[in-house]
Amino acid sequence: xxxxxxxxxxxxxxxxxxxxxxxxxxxxxxxxxxxxxxxxxxxxxxxxxxxxxxxxxxxxxxxxxxxxxxxxxxxxxxxxxxxxxxxxxxxxxxxxxxxxxxxxxxxxxxxxxxxxxxxxxxxxxxxxxxxxxxxxxxxxxxxxxxxxxxxxxxxxxxxxxxxxxxxxxxxxxxxxxxxxxxxxxxxx
Numbered sequence: 001x002x003x004x005x006x007x008x009x010x011x012x013x014x015x016x017x018x019x020x021x022x023x024x025x026x027x028x029x030x031x032x033x034x035x036x037x038x039x040x041x042x043x044x045x046x047x048x049x050x051x052x053x054x055x056x057x058x059x060x061x062x063x064x065x066x067x068x069x070x071x072x073x074x075x076x077x078x079x080x081x082x083x084x085x086x087x088x089x090x091x092x093x094x095x096x097x098x099x100x101x102x103x104x105x106x107x108x109x110x111x112x113x114x115x116x117x118x119x120x121x122x123x124x125x126x127x128x129x130x131x132x133x134x135x136x137x138x139x140x141x142x143x144x145x146x147x148x149x150x151x152x153x154x155x156x157x158x159x160x161x162x163x164x165x166x167x168x169x170x171x172x173x174x175x176x177x178x179x180x181x182x183x184x185x186x187x188x
Contacts, residue, residue: 028058033096035089035108042081046074046091057099064128065098071120085112093121097128105137118142 020026040049046069054060069076072090080088089112096104110118129136 028056029101030103030105031057031096031099031101032105032107033092033109035111040080040091040095043079045077045079046083047076049080049091050076050095053095053099057101059100061098061100064100065094068094068097068124071124072117086114086117089113090117090121093124097124100132101134103135103137105139107139108141110140110142 016026018026020030040052044052050065053065054062072087072094074083074087074091074094080091083091089109092109093106096106096109110121113121125136
């Protein structure tokens with residue numbers, strides 16, 4: 001609901017006091033990277049998908065995207081669908097970090113990556129957040145591995161939405177709030 005992929009069935013989801021659903025000014029400030037590695041159409045080449053991401057995100061950082069592409073050894077001329085699962089995950093992470101939006105959510109986006117690539121993601125995330133603080137929400141089953149990154153940890157029980165702090169969560173995952181800005185949910 002924070003990424004406006006789904007309309008709230010009850011209540012209101014607000015970012016900076018504005019509704020998220022069908023609000024282009026707000027949704028351009030939110031980036032959701034899912035574990036499915038679908039940050040772009042599978043038929044597009046990496047460089048084509050990056051051009052689209054650049055057009056959709058007003059704060060897109062082209063130089064940082066290039067640095068991350070190099071860090072994860074991603075080929076620009078290969079189709080997204082031809083990348084390995086780990087490479088698709090790394091591509092999603094590049095889109096999420098280089099978008100430089102105020103709210104970035106990584107939903108198990110590291111799945112398929114090997115341990116050194118996940119460490120590279122963690123390092124890139126922390127380096128970037130130190131330089132450009134913003135809200136990053138990470139869902140993960142790799143609690144031990146990810147816990148050093150988290151400022152706050154919320155455990156969401158399977159099929160049970162719980163309200164903790166300023167986020168309404170559900171789905172059986174651990175969500176780590178790495179950096180916080182005002183996000184509010186309001187019950188209907």
